[in-house]
Amino acid sequence: MLKRYPLLIALLVLGYAFLYLPIISLVVYSFNESRLVTVWGGFSTKWYVELFQNGPLLRAAGLSIKIAAINATIAVVLGTLSALALVRFRRSRGHASLGVMSAAPLVMPEVIVGLSLLLLFVAMEDLLGWPKGRGQITILIAHITFSMAYVTVIVQSRLSHMDKSIEEAALDLGARPIKVFFTITLPMILPALGAGWLLAFTLSMDDLVIASFVSGPGSTTLPMVVYSSVRLGVNPQINALATIIIAVVALAVLIAAISMYRQELKNQRKA
Amino acid sequence: MNQIHSATQEQSWATSEEEPIVRIENVTKTFGSTYAVDDISLNIHRGEFFSLLGASGCGKTTLLRMLGGFETPTSGRIYIDGQDVTHVPPYLRPINMMFQSYALFPHMTVAQNIAYGLKQERMPDVVIRERVAEMLALVQIEKLATRKPHQLSGGQRQRVALARALAKHPKILLLDEPLGALDKKLRERTQFELVNIQERLGITFITVTHDQEEAMTMSSRIALINEGRIEQVDSPRRIYEFPATRYAANFIGTVNLFNGYVVSHENDMVLIHSDEAGADILVHHSQLLTPDMEVTVAIRPEKITVRDHFIDEPNSLNGIIKEIAYLGDVSIYHVELVTGKRVLFTQPNVLALAEQPLTWEQEVSLTWSAYSCGVLTQ
Numbered sequence: 001m002l003k004r005y006p007l008l009i010a011l012l013v014l015g016y017a018f019l020y021l022p023i024i025s026l027v028v029y030s031f032n033e034s035r036l037v038t039v040w041g042g043f044s045t046k047w048y049v050e051l052f053q054n055g056p057l058l059r060a061a062g063l064s065i066k067i068a069a070i071n072a073t074i075a076v077v078l079g080t081l082s083a084l085a086l087v088r089f090r091r092s093r094g095h096a097s098l099g100v101m102s103a104a105p106l107v108m109p110e111v112i113v114g115l116s117l118l119l120l121f122v123a124m125e126d127l128l129g130w131p132k133g134r135g136q137i138t139i140l141i142a143h144i145t146f147s148m149a150y151v152t153v154i155v156q157s158r159l160s161h162m163d164k165s166i167e168e169a170a171l172d173l174g175a176r177p178i179k180v181f182f183t184i185t186l187p188m189i190l191p192a193l194g195a196g197w198l199l200a201f202t203l204s205m206d207d208l209v210i211a212s213f214v215s216g217p218g219s220t221t222l223p224m225v226v227y228s229s230v231r232l233g234v235n236p237q238i239n240a241l242a243t244i245i246i247a248v249v250a251l252a253v254l255i256a257a258i259s260m261y262r263q264e265l266k267n268q269r270k271a
Numbered sequence: 272m273n274q275i276h277s278a279t280q281e282q283s284w285a286t287s288e289e290e291p292i293v294r295i296e297n298v299t300k301t302f303g304s305t306y307a308v309d310d311i312s313l314n315i316h317r318g319e320f321f322s323l324l325g326a327s328g329c330g331k332t333t334l335l336r337m338l339g340g341f342e343t344p345t346s347g348r349i350y351i352d353g354q355d356v357t358h359v360p361p362y363l364r365p366i367n368m369m370f371q372s373y374a375l376f377p378h379m380t381v382a383q384n385i386a387y388g389l390k391q392e393r394m395p396d397v398v399i400r401e402r403v404a405e406m407l408a409l410v411q412i413e414k415l416a417t418r419k420p421h422q423l424s425g426g427q428r429q430r431v432a433l434a435r436a437l438a439k440h441p442k443i444l445l446l447d448e449p450l451g452a453l454d455k456k457l458r459e460r461t462q463f464e465l466v467n468i469q470e471r472l473g474i475t476f477i478t479v480t481h482d483q484e485e486a487m488t489m490s491s492r493i494a495l496i497n498e499g500r501i502e503q504v505d506s507p508r509r510i511y512e513f514p515a516t517r518y519a520a521n522f523i524g525t526v527n528l529f530n531g532y533v534v535s536h537e538n539d540m541v542l543i544h545s546d547e548a549g550a551d552i553l554v555h556h557s558q559l560l561t562p563d564m565e566v567t568v569a570i571r572p573e574k575i576t577v578r579d580h581f582i583d584e585p586n587s588l589n590g591i592i593k594e595i596a597y598l599g600d601v602s603i604y605h606v607e608l609v610t611g612k613r614v615l616f617t618q619p620n621v622l623a624l625a626e627q628p629l630t631w632e633q634e635v636s637l638t639w640s641a642y643s644c645g646v647l648t649q
Binding site: 163165166168169170171172173174175176179183184187188 | 374376
């Protein structure tokens with residue numbers, strides 16, 4: 001059918017080119033011999049070698065991954081709890097406003113979130129003596145506050161589509177509420193928790209603005225290093241780093257897509 | 272109406288001396304300002320197949336959920352086997368429930384679903400395996416033990432839900448619209464199976480349904496519920512033949528109602544004059560009715576016999592056939608009386624004729640026995 005519409009094909013190609021050309025050029029130039037990012041000087045992997053000898057960059061990457069992983073794990077726990085509260089206590093007063101309030105970090109400008117958190121941390125240090133200065137802990141807390149909101153939304157939508165009588169059936173068969181949660185509810189919402197964890201991880205890996213506000217000396221995350229080094233002139237090492245990140249992300253997306261496709265097949269058989 | 276239960280089953284539960292297995296005392300449940308259940312008292316006896324019947328939103332499901340422990344009565348008490356369970360949580364009640372949606376655990380196999388309740392009792396694995404096998408055999412799904420719920424058809428899921436709910440040998444099984452999701456043929460077959468299983472295990476079944484035919488077929492007794500209140504509790508036969516209220520008469524089966532007033536009451540025979548019928552109607556009724564009392568006469572369509580000319584006798588109404596619905600086994604005739612009131616009667620199609628003897632615009636006379644109709648005062 002497409003063959004009869006050459007214009008349509010041209011538009012399609014143009015659209016995807018718009019999305020992917022920058023990425024492709026970035027990947028291609030990561031294998032450039034030349035130090036100049038815009039001039040092709042032959043194939044080489046030397047920037048990858050240099051990248052793995054760049055101590056500060058690797059430390060920043062390690063810190064980012066560590067913060068992202070801890071953040072994702074804590075955000076999943078807290079986000080799930082808040083989603084449970086929001087879905088289960090529908091009848092309670094003020095339910096609607098609580099829901100809106102918990103989703104507020106999704107729409108709040110990052111600059112405002114970062115600034116307000118910085119002010120909070122400074123005030124807390126003055127009043128309570130904790131947290132001492134700013135560093136990994138403050139970045140982690142800041143990331144959890146907004147990651148948790150995303151996890152809440154994901155888990156909430158899964159929970160509200162769940163047949164309530166499944167949990168009632170478990171209660172009816174003699175399982176206490178806590179047991180019902182771990183043997184029935186949790187396995188059923190596990191895919192949502194996985195999705196929430198991955199999202200929280202990437203959000204944290206990705207964040208530059210909030211981290212810049214609440215980080216301190218010695219705690220520089222990967223986006224901060226990339227951003228500051230690019231300001232001093234684009235270095236092909238960054239291209240190499242970006243290529244690695246793209247490869248990892250693409251792999252993760254592929255795995256997620258395959259597992260979703262399988263789930264879809266299952267659902268189709270169910271219907 | 273067909274009824275599966277044998278004649279011996281039709282004992283009078285109402286007069287049983289035994290402590291009822293379920294005693295509901297003045298239970299009321301309100302949601303905000305609406306009364307879902309309004310001061311219901313009810314006794315259900317051991318071994319009964321009891322149905323809560325009513326239109327959707329009448330409160331029957333709320334009542335069932337209070338028995339299961341998923342709702343707490345606003346006031347009143349519920350006793351099971353003599354024990355007050357009004358505030359006992361579901362996981363401590365000797366009751367299991369089969370949910371309308373079946374509520375199977377999607378991440379477990381059929382066998383794991385059935386074993387779930389037994390595992391909560393920390394039974395030894397050997398016992399659990401035996402019991403699961405027994406349950407699979409009971410509902411004839413031995414071959415499906417390792418399947419997941421999404422690999423099952425609707426009828427198979429229904430069986431798994433039943434097996435899971437019966438696995439713990441509860442004193443009472445609650446069934447919320449147990450056959451609601453099945454198609455007609457499967458539903459009819461499953462009705463018989465449910466009754467067979469219930470009689471075999473001797474467990475008290477309490478079911479909620481909006482389908483009067485289903486309730487008639489399976490139940491030993493029916494409680495007809497309307498707007499949170501009980502209209503009538505009786506055996507299917509008595510509820511059909513002797514409805515207590517206008518609502519009951521209308522809800523179960525089809526009925527012709529004539530409003531009128533009592534003229535006289537002698538020797539258990541009531542003479543009622545009805546302007547709607549345009550005649551006097553004689554009804555057998557043992558409870559004393561005082562003259563001039565407003566009453567309604569109820570006559571089922573199949574109790575009416577028809578003659579193909581006008582006659583002038585007690586308990587006979589003259590009219591003209593206006594509509595005929597041919598259903599194969601029976602035909603339903605709509606007759607317009609001289610007063611303008613429409614009356615329904617049915618005739619079995621005994622002979623295989625291309626043309627029925629009764630036809631449109633025909634003058635007929637409808638008559639019935641004084642013992643085949645009822646008087647409703649509510």
